[in-house]
Amino acid sequence: MNDAAKAPFWLTGNFAPLATENELSNPTIEGTIPSDLNGRYLRTGPNPMSGPTDHWFLGDGMVHGIELSGGSANWFKSKLVQTPMLNMRGDADYLTESMASLKNGLGNTHVVSHAGKILALEELHFPQELTPDLETVGAYDYNGALNTGMTAHPKVCSKTGEMLFFAYGLMPPYLTYHRVSADGELLQSEVIEVGAATMAHDFNITENYVIFMDLPLMFDMKRITEGGIPLMWSDDYGARLGVMPRKGSNTDVVWYDIDPCYAFHSLNAYEEGDKIVIDVCRFDHYLKPGVPIPPEQLTRWTIDTKAGTVEEKKLMEIPVEFPRVPDSLVGQKHRFGYMAHMSEEFPAGVGVLKYDFQSDQVTEFALPSGQYCGEPVFAPREHASSEDDGYLMFYTYDEASDTSDFVVIDARDVEAAPLARVKLGVRIPFGFHGSWIAD
Numbered sequence: 310m311n312d313a314a315k316a317p318f319w320l321t322g323n324f325a326p327l328a329t330e331n332e333l334s335n336p337t338i339e340g341t342i343p344s345d346l347n348g349r350y351l352r353t354g355p356n357p358m359s360g361p362t363d364h365w366f367l368g369d370g371m372v373h374g375i376e377l378s379g380g381s382a383n384w385f386k387s388k389l390v391q392t393p394m395l396n397m398r399g400d401a402d403y404l405t406e407s408m409a410s411l412k413n414g415l416g417n418t419h420v421v422s423h424a425g426k427i428l429a430l431e432e433l434h435f436p437q438e439l440t441p442d443l444e445t446v447g448a449y450d451y452n453g454a455l456n457t458g459m460t461a462h463p464k465v466c467s468k469t470g471e472m473l474f475f476a477y478g479l480m481p482p483y484l485t486y487h488r489v490s491a492d493g494e495l496l497q498s499e500v501i502e503v504g505a506a507t508m509a510h511d512f513n514i515t516e517n518y519v520i521f522m523d524l525p526l527m528f529d530m531k532r533i534t535e536g537g538i539p540l541m542w543s544d545d546y547g548a549r550l551g552v553m554p555r556k557g558s559n560t561d562v563v564w565y566d567i568d569p570c571y572a573f574h575s576l577n578a579y580e581e582g583d584k585i586v587i588d589v590c591r592f593d594h595y596l597k598p599g600v601p602i603p604p605e606q607l608t609r610w611t612i613d614t615k616a617g618t619v620e621e622k623k624l625m626e627i628p629v630e631f632p633r634v635p636d637s638l639v640g641q642k643h644r645f646g647y648m649a650h651m652s653e654e655f656p657a658g659v660g661v662l663k664y665d666f667q668s669d670q671v672t673e674f675a676l677p678s679g680q681y682c683g684e685p686v687f688a689p690r691e692h693a694s695s696e697d698d699g700y701l702m703f704y705t706y707d708e709a710s711d712t713s714d715f716v717v718i719d720a721r722d723v724e725a726a727p728l729a730r731v732k733l734g735v736r737i738p739f740g741f742h743g744s745w746i747a748d
């Protein structure tokens with residue numbers, strides 16, 4: 310077996326890191342960029358700069374951004390997040406070193422904007438603040454008020470502008486909740502009691518509640534020196550959803566048992582009378598020893614807070630990931646969800662799906678063989694007249710040319726040809742999440 314055959318997937322093909330940053334001005338456009346898209350699409354991902362890493366999740370963050378205005382693409386950049394970890398080797402002590410300071414965040418998992426700041430997130434550390442031009446300002450800790458890391462999936466309430474988030478810990482406290490005002494002040498931090506250190510990647514908000522997902526993907530710190538991420542499925546831990554008023558604390562959490570499963574991501578959640586609806590991409594199990602990872606499927610949990618029950622319904626067989634609703638509907642009832650139709654071979658998309666929860670209809674922007682995509686991000690049309698009146702944007706990768714494009718499609722008609730395709734001429738490694746940050 311040669312070295313290439315032994316390399317893990319995240320160091321091969323289009324998962325492999327770029328050797329250098331890239332910067333293009335006025336890239337070639339096919340079609341027409343909608344003139345009401347004024348701002349920047351910023352998406353991050355792992356890009357290990359100093360050798361192999363023990364896991365895909367541990368690569369240095371690189372943000373791939375494009376600035377649009379008045380129908381033009383002003384620039385495209387791939388820029389490293391400048392962190393204290395940037396030039397460390399990815400050896401067995403990497404995770405230990407990274408845990409030495411909350412300032413060691415890689416910024417490789419999500420980019421969000423809140424209260425005038427752009428934050429590149431991972432999930433065990435403080436965010437890294439970026440400028441709109443993708444320069445790194447440095448670790449951001451809410452003027453010293455934040456005493457834990459921050460999930461890569463904070464939720465900004467579309468009604469109040471508050472940002473609600475949590476952090477999990479490898480040591481106690483294992484789960485902490487935080488509430489930030491619309492103008493960026495950390496107002497509340499609460500320790501939430503859970504049974505052990507688990508990987509809690511995402512959570513949910515509704516108009517009145519936050520909902521934690523306490524799922525059986527466990528950290529085993531005895532294995533930390535073995536390299537990689539010491540995570541394992543547990544048949545014993547159980548699985549539950551914790552519903553807490555947004556301004557509540559640990560004693561207010563009502564826990565609901567569910568069938569054991571794992572979900573990295575939720576699409577959205579909302580209240581309907583006494584019920585709380587949560588749509589997630591659900592695995593039957595994840596990292597269960599000796600068992601292949603099953604496909605991830607769109608699943609709806611309906612919590613009946615009066616009856617104390619949770620109903621679970623699988624909505625679709627197609628494997629999906631990277632689910633999104635418009636930012637304006639986070640915590641509010643959605644009709645449509647957008648997500649990547651995942652390849653069965655590796656964690657990248659082969660198309661963008663639109664799911665209509667009213668009709669259970671699915672439509673797809675299907676990519677030709679040899680092309681891949683990631684998470685679709687929604688941006689509303691100016692004077693939008695319906696929930697889906699807007700655009701979906703994402704990067705694609707073409708194996709034959711080894712280059713990527715930035716693609717904009719019409720969210721009302723995802724099966725149609727793209728509205729615009731910006732030819733970047735360079736590749737963007739497969740990565741994680743991003744945001745459209747309008748001016």
Ligand SMILES: [Fe+2]
Binds near residue numbers: 510741742
């Ligand atoms: Fe994520």
